[in-house]
Amino acid sequence: MTTVLVTGATGYIGGQLVPVLLDRGHHVRVLTRSRKGLAGRPWADRVEVAEGDASRGEDVRRALEGVDVAYYLLHSMDGGGSFIERDRSMAQTFADAAGEAGVGRVVYLGGLHPEGELSDHLASRVEVGETFLRGPVPAVVLQAGVVLGNGSASFDMLRHLTERLPAMVAPKWVGNRIQPIAVADVVHYLAGAVDLPEGTNRTFDLGGPEVMTYAEMMQRYASVVGLRPRHVVSVPVLTPRLAGLWVDVVTPIPAGLARPLVGSLVHEAVCREDDILEVLGPPPGGRTGFDEAVLAAVADVDPHRWSRTLARTSAVVGAAAVVGSLLTDPTSRWYRRLDKPSWQPPAGAFPVVWTALYATTAVVTARASAELAERGDTAEAKDLERALVANMVLNAGWSGLFFRAHRLGLATAGAAALAASSADLARRVGSTGKGKAAGIGAYAAWCGFATVLTAAIARRNPRAGR
Template identity: 60%
Template sequence: MKTLVTGATGYIGSHLVPRLLDAGHDVRVLSRNPDRLPAAWRDRVEVSRGDATDDRALAAALENVEVAYYLLHSMDGRGDFVARDRQLATRFAASARAAGVHRIVYLSGLHPSGELSPHLGSRVEVGEILLGSGVPTAVLQAGTVLGAGSASFDMLRHLTERLPAMIAPKWLDRLIQPIAVDDVLYYLVRAAELPDEINRSFDLGGPDVLSYREMMQRYAGLAGLNPRLIVTVPVLTPRLASLWVGLVTPIASGIARPLVGSLMHDAVRDEFDAEQWMGVPPGGPADFDTAITRALRDVDPQLWIRSLGLVAAAVGATALAGGLLTDPDGGWYRRLRKPSFQPPAFVFAPVWTSLYALITTAAAATIADAREADRNDDADRFERALAANLALNASWSGVFFRGHAPVPATLVAALLALSSADLARRAAPYGPGKAAALGAYAAWCGFATVLSSAIAVKNRRRRQ
């Protein structure tokens, strides 16, 4: 049958297209950027260039189509994604009805009844819009999708790999019914064959019902990691939790926030009609351990540990060298005239300790994320820039405290501030949390430059 797939560059869409081709579908994809389509199947499909916000592009893409897969969402951290999703779904529903489409298939999420997070509430609203379109629609409501590359799975694995101990929201103990990506794809393909009279939602989930805490511990065991220490507290909001996710994982905060918010609800199947209408995946539905084992074939759970060890050793050596070279109790430093904004001596140790921890976390995460994205050149350049930065960091203490040279020390501090800002710039493509952490380091180095300069001016006639 003639089949349209929207969102074909996304995780589910890019995996669904080859499954449909193998099942004999004549596939057309709607894409703003055809060059981003996976090369493995790009030449096997008809490409309709356009945007789903353009009615003419939608009409052209839906022409002569029997089944249309709606895999679009606006969860990108820019503006009101709920309103944009509503508008997209309404436009798509009207265009599909006008084009005479026989069926719409939409992938949504498992959810309880009652008030929902913005993310889940929007997914439910989109399903209702499509179900009311006049075109027979199958809304497949899936739990957390387990597969390498899925945003939900990536958040689970990166949090588990990178945080051996964590303070987490209390809703980490909400119940979830995860499902393997292969099983989701099976049901998506079979949904195209549902009878015309079917216009409803179907719950999808694997055989296990687990809390997020249990999922993390089981992932750790399967990935060869030590058990994780997880302490839950009632005060960590989705916004705060998403900022932390954005710092330590490659998940953008605009995506992490709605994902984290959705964990406030149980996500467990209420009905089991999908098997009756669409059968069961070959070999039966995969359990959690099987799905994770499959996903681990495509990821390296030890990459973070290696990156962290490399960065921690370098930052630790820098901190040690700086500590040995610093002499705040020496007679020369005590005799210096200081500006009025000189912080008390007790401030420097906790500030630098916190900054070194931020540098280690943000730099290790940036390097690991770059290598996971096959951007090894970016990772190599970041490592070289970090090495230069740490050399400047340690040398400032030697120039100022041992060399008794405030003017050259000011120059070193300025170079260090510029280098730190460059690290933040390099980290920015891998998450605003990482850039913010390194930006705090750059800001402190900027303050150190001003302070060194002020000391140099106040003591310019002083013999060294």
Template identity: 60%
Template sequence: MSTTHVLVTGATGYIGGLMVPRLLEAGHTVRVLTRSADKLPAEWKDRVEVCEGNATERADLDRALTDIGLAYYLIHSMDGSGDFVERDRRLAADFGSAAKDAGVGRIVYLSGLHPEGPLSKHLASRVEVGELLMASGVPTAVLQAATVIGDGSASFEMLRHLTRRLPIMVAPKWLKNKIQPIGIEDVLYYLVAAAELPPEVNRTFDIGGPDVLTYKEMMLSFARETGLGHRVIFTVPVLTPWLASHWIGLVTPVDAGVAKPLVGSLVHEVICRERDLDELVGAPPGGPTPYREAVRAAVSPG
């Protein structure tokens, strides 16, 4: 793999925090843009260039993007406050413009897997962010993933706590919708490998594991893999995403402001329609990680 000078935004988040050491291992020189250097993980903080600043400020973006060949855009609004659609739209447009002016060679963005047609507000916003970055004039790879299975993933934590705390539950009918989850190791592999895409590539890519399951099947498989025993799940047609997010907030540590956009995306069936990225950068070593194997890795100590 060729090496380059890489910027990672969202480095204090779940994906960004795991991405940085992978990029360092691949030989890249890494810079992170963060509002607070004190929040960076100690295990790699001293191995990167730290640019303290805010992605909302053009001057901070210009400093962070100077001499950068590849930029990872891992900024999402998941706090449920304010007009996150407009906030994400403005952030993406400003980042794309600054990256173009700085001569960045590629942007990589992790978005959400989605079907055609009307989308939940949060998922539609993620799609729009990808479109804005691809329209910036900087070649952009938008990697679209469904539920990420890994310790620390908000969507996985929601599934984990629901399954553990409710041996019998009444749940929305859209728990029968089909989902193509992906293990965190595969997500990180694809994000790092996207650095090797040809310079003319400017498009979305669907990424997912080998299994297509309903959310209900995911919960039942999680229970089996973790020795929880059989779970009984009844589905009803009347639990709206808004009500469901507050229900989840009551029975899990996941904040309702985070749960709401996650729950909203579950009303859609999210299945990969193409695997083109495998053709360009290769599949993960050993092939895509099966769901149950990803669960075992996520709950294993250490």
């Protein structure tokens, strides 16, 4: 029986590799900071657990004792400034410890890359692979591009961009060639690396049967899941940093993760050799095609959730905007005669600001609700949308109290309730990201300003009510 160690077992790839290794009869040990992190994994009671930190040589050496094959599935994708040194140090620590423990093979999953200058994150992954190849233990370095599977960060970015943007202005890298691969195929090659000839010390490129551009992948994804064709226009002005921030705004992918993903997509990711097919053989049934991989990846997700959610929030906000507009009459004789503070914005500013805030509120609330529902928090998603409805009722109600009923005191109270409701809305969406809280926070701040302004007008016009 072969004893294997898997690092990164709680990650996306590692979590799928472990049960395959177990089913093949291997004794599997996992290195994790805490065994609590394995809670909920269906294979947790079938593995040996070594608790420790992969950056500590003592912990790694203890975990590698008696191991035949060690899988290194760790890399930094947090956007932190010191990730290169962290990855370099951890890889060297692991390679040295593997040599001391007499491990027979190290297996590492890196990224497909062209020759020449690379992005920092992709260059770091190449460096980690080279660290193992020149280390004291033979290494198998598998190199994959975009991995197609639910939970793969690169696939999640692809699907969320496609689902949420029927038309987009995108960076020029959407025209780069990519050879995506199904996650099941990646796991097949990883698990098979145990059986490669003794002493194998080299890289192997991994890819699916098709090469396409990122824009073509978006179009194919839309077609497979039943979305309308997407319109993509590429421009050369978006840097990886700006594109990463753009991805952070549009998708649930945080900027710290989006930047390295975008940085990697700046380069073409196409296999330069397919030797792995000769030495290990293709997956059962052959390499998985793009369409089949996408269908498997979305088996447990709803590609239409975003569009339906946005339709609901837009309908609620749009109705409030229309009702509020019909109730508002800044040209009436009553309103023109009111004594207003000098710091009140010009009349033309209000429709511009309110339109922008309405649009932001509809989109941000839709994003938060869809993400809550997708991660299983359906009750929170429903509560958020109910809170939006209540907020918009208060929003339209203020216009009626102020412009139609001429009840300035009640209008002040209504504005205060609206501001409080808006702050609560910001709190609710904040659970899915600080950026969303900031978007609704701007709306809440404006409602707070409207409360102060309404109160000031009420004080200046004590006899204005009918």
